[in-house]
Amino acid sequence: MKSDVVLLGHGSGGKLSHQLLDEIIIPHLSGISLKNQNDSAVLPFRGERLAFTTDSYVVDPIFFAGGNIGDLAVNGTVNDLAMAGARPVALSVGLILEEGLPLRDLETIVRSMRKAADRAGIAIVTGDTKVVTRGGADKIFINTSGIGVFDHPHSVAGDGARVGDRILINGPVGDHGIAILAGREGLELGNDIHTDSAPLNGLVADLLREWGEAVHVLRDPTRGGVATTLKEIARQSAVDILLEENAIPVRPSVEGACAILGLDPLYVANEGKVLVFVEGKAASGVLDLLRGHPLGREAAMIGEVTSGAVAGGKVYLRTAIGGKRIIDMLSGEQLPRIC
């Protein structure tokens, strides 16, 4: 029963999204293979490198615990540049507004964009605004594009993982997705659940300055969560990965919310987290560096690259009680359970 129209699952960041990219979008638009898909394009420019990226934000609700669509749109694109190892320098903002959006809401949103841009040290240099009739969009959609430059010679990309690399993350997983779900459904899940949306460029700059040689992959586990992101990296780098469930930080409130909703925190979206693949001998130093940064206090080492893959690239999880299972990409959307 293959669909001949776009389904919501095509936007989930999981398997259907990859299918859409591989079968329709990439063949017609660029021809770049899956192996080279990264958060930013890195372009040669007069002997230097330039990073360029774009992202659109359609989050619902537009205001949620700890943030709104505005700061999310700035941080998300800043992070996509940072994941390429670039220093973000310039940002464009495209606003699509639905007729009837309260101006006060718009002002709140653009004010948080300004604040987020200042925090990340990126200039908003150009923009565009369109208004569509009521129902033609949902309140506000934002597109941001960003340009970044490189202050170092290191190259980090999704195909850089090597056997023996350790995998680190800068804090607990699943906060953003659960905060959004709680806001959307009006669920009362306690007050320590809020988005982790944050600009990671400062942390990444410190990391590359101190440990540039040893850092092989940086990737932010947004849609599809840590599980889907690691599966992508395993495939791009043709390696197998082993994760330790006990080592993966999850807030008890997020864990509880996931249990109630039938979700796996490994598949829930993050907006202020980075997965770092580093050489084994540098791992403890990198962990110390992450923990010394305000956005990495709860950083943890969660797994390692165990072997080169014969085919594909598999991600395994050693479960809390010592069992072993395979981690695959998110399939369809994560839906709540019914019994």
Next chain:
Amino acid sequence: MKYSKEFRDPQVAARFLEILAAAAARLDGVKTLMEVCGTHTMAIHRHGIRSLLPTKIRLISGPGCPVCVTPVDFVDKAVALSRLPDVIIATFGDMVRVPGSTTSLLKEKAQGIDLRIVYSPADAVALAARNPSRRVVFLGVGFETTAPTVAASILQAEKSWLENYFVLCAHKTIPEAMALLGEDPEIPIDGYLCPAHVSAVIGTRAYASLATEHAIPCVVTGFEPLDILQGVALLVHQILDGRAEVENQYSRFVRREGNPKAMEILHRVFEPCDARWRGLGTIPGSGLRIREEFAAFDIEKRLTIAAEPAREPSGCCCGEVLKGKIAPRDCPLFGTLCTPEEPVGACMVSNEGACAAAYRYGA
């Protein structure tokens, strides 16, 4: 969540596994235990429990995923209703991707039907109150855990004089299906891991006849990894002792008599009926229908639903999977023609379906 870590303690798990290995060594051959409930199926995969069990213990998945056992024509009816101009379909999330004869609610949503995913039937009642000019139809699917909440929603709608809230009802009860499987000579079930949440409502006494009449050991078991290991160990000990009893591993939530208040609400609104289960056929007394007294809320009593003729997907082995006769991977469609993205059978759709679990966790 309180207690989640305690029930995942690696040291305790290792100790349990030692005890289990010692007990299993004394078994005379491989024993087949069925986890009846979809939540168990998911937990067993998620925690990698199969990879830890002694080889003499075989776990098979049962029919306790409500979405999976809902027949095709129910989806067809829901689709037909959704195409009526004034209808809002309200449902739990898992139902939307279940394939009907030719389409699913999710595909219809892309074509413009008004479909709302709710977390509770009470949300569907609130939706009806907010939309007085529309008819809100809630898809009543699920076992004894969900049925009381749907019964409560009908009582609430009645109390609020709502005339635009309806239920399309396909509720089912678990013990009858377990009895049927227990009688099937092709499926040698040596023990049941009985559902946790369902048992919290119906109580351990609901399984008494399975133990006494069918001589099948039963252990009501929780959903955390240590619960499951202990449940399996209790079953192994019953088998070794030649006992067939109902034991309660999940005593922190489940009582012998269940939840009398929930059962009272359930029986006030619903009465038993024969029900068709996808893959299992019609099982006498295994369904719940809305009592005549509440017919005003029964959409099938209020209008004739013009659904397309039901057509089961060809080659789909969901029935065999639901009975535990074959493992998901033994189905010729598994992972090729039938995947979570393009499901053919319902077992691949639900988070708790045996095929979806096997696919996702590579079992």
